[in-house]
Amino acid sequence: MGCLFCKIAEKTLPAKIEYEDDRFSVFHDIHPKAPLHLLIIPKKHIQSVDHVAIEDKELMGELILVAQKVARAKNLRGYKLQINVGREAGQIVDHLHLHLLARPPDGQADI
Ligand code: 5GP
Ligand code: ZN
Numbered sequence: 547m548g549c550l551f552c553k554i555a556e557k558t559l560p561a562k563i564e565y566e567d568d569r570f571s572v573f574h575d576i577h578p579k580a581p582l583h584l585l586i587i588p589k590k591h592i593q594s595v596d597h598v599a600i601e602d603k604e605l606m607g608e609l610i611l612v613a614q615k616v617a618r619a620k621n622l623r624g625y626k627l628q629i630n631v632g633r634e635a636g637q638i639v640d641h642l643h644l645h646l647l648a649r650p651p652d653g654q655a656d657i
Pocket of ligand 1 (some may be wrong): 550576577
């Protein structure tokens, strides 16, 4: 079976990719809960925030900077960031991901 988001990062499973670099992939959520709903993932497989190790601390900082970069590129005036950790909190995909949710900037029909 393998990990769904690893497959998206490796491009063996299709997704609408918004941004990527050597360490991160950003793609549109298949069931968007806001006009813009992106998922930002490290390409490294980490199951959840509860599985982040000390050697991942730089990667976790960069995760936030990738969110900032994508938000700035889209001229977002504001956005929500969310990470679900564990089933109890609604995590259904066991590959750490940051949700970015936003509305279109003023005067823009979509994003
Ligand atoms: P979680 O509930 O684990 O925090 O969030 C997982 C998210 O992944 C959900 O919002 C869900 O809609 C999204 N998702 C699940 N499967 C796929 C998929 O195959 N492709 C994409 N692009 N998103 C997915
Ligand atoms: Zn994975």
